Amino acid sequence: MHIGVPRETLPGETRVALTPNEVRTLTGEGHQVTVEHGAGDRAGHFDDEYLTAGAVPGTRADAFGADIVLQVHLSGAGQAVVPASAEQDLALMRSSTILIALANPLSHPGPVSRLAQRHVTAFSLDLLPRITRAQGMDVLSSQSAVAGYRAALIAAERVDKLLPMTTTAAGSLAPARVLVLGAGVAGLQAIATARRLGAVVRAYDIRAAAREQVESVGGLFVELPLDTSAAEDAGGYAQVQQEEFYARQREVLSKEVAAADIVIATAQVPGRPAPILITEEMVRGMRPGSVVVDAAAAQGGNCSVSVADDTVLLSGVSITAPTLLAAGAAAHASRLYARNIANFTRHLLGPEGPQLSSDDPIIRDTLLTHAGRIVHPQVRELLGLDPVEADPGAAPHVGTAERR
Numbered sequence: 001m002h003i004g005v006p007r008e009t010l011p012g013e014t015r016v017a018l019t020p021n022e023v024r025t026l027t028g029e030g031h032q033v034t035v036e037h038g039a040g041d042r043a044g045h046f047d048d049e050y051l052t053a054g055a056v057p058g059t060r061a062d063a064f065g066a067d068i069v070l071q072v073h074l075s076g077a078g079q080a081v082v083p084a085s086a087e088q089d090l091a092l093m094r095s096s097t098i099l100i101a102l103a104n105p106l107s108h109p110g111p112v113s114r115l116a117q118r119h120v121t122a123f124s125l126d127l128l129p130r131i132t133r134a135q136g137m138d139v140l141s142s143q144s145a146v147a148g149y150r151a152a153l154i155a156a157e158r159v160d161k162l163l164p165m166t167t168t169a170a171g172s173l174a175p176a177r178v179l180v181l182g183a184g185v186a187g188l189q190a191i192a193t194a195r196r197l198g199a200v201v202r203a204y205d206i207r208a209a210a211r212e213q214v215e216s217v218g219g220l221f222v223e224l225p226l227d228t229s230a231a232e233d234a235g236g237y238a239q240v241q242q243e244e245f246y247a248r249q250r251e252v253l254s255k256e257v258a259a260a261d262i263v264i265a266t267a268q269v270p271g272r273p274a275p276i277l278i279t280e281e282m283v284r285g286m287r288p289g290s291v292v293v294d295a296a297a298a299q300g301g302n303c304s305v306s307v308a309d310d311t312v313l314l315s316g317v318s319i320t321a322p323t324l325l326a327a328g329a330a331a332h333a334s335r336l337y338a339r340n341i342a343n344f345t346r347h348l349l350g351p352e353g354p355q356l357s358s359d360d361p362i363i364r365d366t367l368l369t370h371a372g373r374i375v376h377p378q379v380r381e382l383l384g385l386d387p388v389e390a391d392p393g394a395a396p397h398v399g400t401a402e403r404r
Contacts, residue, residue, distance in 0.1 A: 001349060002032045004066030005055075007039040009085055010073045012309065012323070014042035014330035015337060017070040017101075020053035022342040027054030029346070036063040043330040064092035070341055071101035074124070076111050086111070095119035098354060100341060102126050102139065105368055106271030107299065109382040116369040121356070123366045125344060127376070134362050137344040141185045142336035147325035148189030148266065151295045152178075154325075155262040156197055158318050160289035164198020175200050179260035180219065181253075181277050181302060182267030183210035186295055190264045192217040202256065206249075206267070224252045246275055253277065258285040265302035266295045271378065273300040280305050280314065288316025297321035 003026060005018045016039050018026075023033050033055040037047060047057045056062075063069065076086030093099065095118065103124035105112050115122045125139045135141075155178070156163050165175040178194045180187050183205035194201045195218035203214045204222040211221040226249060257263055257278060263286075268274050274296035283292065283305060294306040305312055306321035313319075326333040347362060348354055358364050368376050377387060 001068055001353075002034065002066040003068045003070060003345070004058075004063035005033065005035045005039055005070050006060055006063040006089070007036045008072050009075065009083075009089075010324075012327060013072060014327045015072045015334045016040040016043045016045060016330075017072050017334075017338065017341055019043070019045055019335050019338040020049045020055075021335070022338040023050055023053040023055045026342060026345070032056070032066075034058040034062045034066055036060050039063070040334070043334040045331075045334070060089070061092050064089055064097075065094065067096070068098045068100065068345060069093065070345065071099070072337060074099070074101040074103040074111060074115075074122075076114075087114075090114055090118055090120075093118060093120055097121070098348075099123065100125065100344060100348075103368060105376065105379045106382065107273075109379045112368050112374055112376075112379055113383065116372055116374045119372045121354075121370045122368040123344070123348070123363075124368050124376075125341065125366060127366045127368075128344075129361045129365045131361060137340050137347065137362070139337055139340040142340055143326040143333060144185035145189045146329050146333045146336070147295055148186035148191075148264075149193050150322075150325040150328045151186065151264050151266070151293045152190045152193035152197065154320060154322070155264055155291050155293045156194070158293075158320065159262050159291045161261055162198075163194065176261040177202070177259060178262045178264065179203070179222075179256055181205075181263065181265045182296070183207070183214050183219075184266060184268070187264070187266040188213055188217050190266060190295070191219040194262070194264075195219065199262070202260075204253065204256065222256055224249065226252070246277070250277060250279055250282065254282050254285060257282045258287075261287065261290050263290075263292045264295060265292065267302050268296050268299050274302050276302060276304050278303040283317050283319065284315045286315075286317045290317050292317065292319040294319065294321040295325060298323040 027033055035050045035055045035057055037057050075089040097120050099120050099122040104126060105124050128134045128138055161176045162173060163176045166173040176199045178199040178201045180191050180203040183203050191201050191203050201219045202222050203219040214221045265277060267277055292303055294301045294303045296302045297306055297308045301321055303319055305314055306319055308321050308323050311318055311320040356363060374380050
């Protein structure tokens with residue numbers, strides 16, 4: 001198969017979908033790989049490296065004209081207004097093209113319609129089921145780990161204190177106090193990184209099962225007097241709650257937030273806006289010089305005063321809300337992403353070419369469009385479309401029973 005890797009065009013994105021190591025593996029398996037000129041420059045991988053690995057540097061049209069197109073982000077996904085460049089990218093793809101990327105279709109389903117109209121078969125890796133066989137393809141976990149690490153470093157740089165306990169001839173300094181909200185992959189990495197830097201770290205998650213994970217990386221789990229019996233779905237993700245729950249949650253969290261020098265917020269609910277956990281009043285209750293890093297900014301943010309990709313100063317407290325945290329460590333983030341997407345590509349192709357089996361939850365749950373139709377049921381519902389009819393060619397979705 002001919003695999004194309006275009007340069008990412010989302011503002012601030014520095015990652016690349018395939019690194020030379022994965023190119024070498026894919027070409028060794030008999031695939032042809034075309035990488036757009038300069039696609040890997042911002043991740044530290046230049047055209048000569050790709051050429052040595054067996055790829056052919058080419059134009060954007062060459063990359064999008066391949067049988068399989070691999071991207072970090074679907075062109076235009078997540079942007080309020082679809083840029084003309086995204087339409088141009090779509091026009092470069094053939095009706096038989098297979099596209100694999102992060103499309104964020106549950107939050108921004110609009111671009112999916114364009115793919116269906118073009119008869120592109122598209123897969124969104126942010127819809128991977130949480131099953132054992134998909135772990136090597138789990139881009140959300142790999143990129144969230146990088147994001148959590150970066151969030152802790154950004155917080156450490158911006159706060160007006162040293163994180164570790166320090167003893168000098170002039171006296172001793174107590175360690176900084178860090179509060180992490182949300183103990184998913186990003187939150188756990190933020191906890192571990194802040195602990196390695198010497199801070200005292202407390203963490204809260206709506207899921208009671210997160211206690212053991214928080215403690216395993218050195219954090220102290222915060223217990224709140226809330227009923228969280230319906231807080232977790234069958235896939236292990238946090239579920240959206242009623243506003244009354246969030247109001248009570250903010251009320252009891254306010255003391256924890258006020259006591260922290262750093263708050264790192266990572267709480268997200270798949271396909272929904274991130275819950276507001278930190279209000280303006282709570283920020284005003286923090287010590288001047290403290291820092292909030294809103295790592296959920298791409299989904300709207302956990303802090304009510306966050307401004308995406310900007311820093312706000314309120315009552316002496318700095319609130320920063322980066323949306324592409326993983327892009328700040330492009331070399332390693334790209335290496336992990338490339339391994340994930342290459343594993344998915346090999347799984348999709350199998351020994352006999354693309355397999356769109358509805359019996360395979362990895363393929364079924366990530367498939368967005370096929371044969372000119374949107375086939376993912378949640379996306380169809382978001383767009384106000386009727387449920388998809390049974391069609392062997394469309395790999396219809398059914399519930400996933402496997403779990404990690």
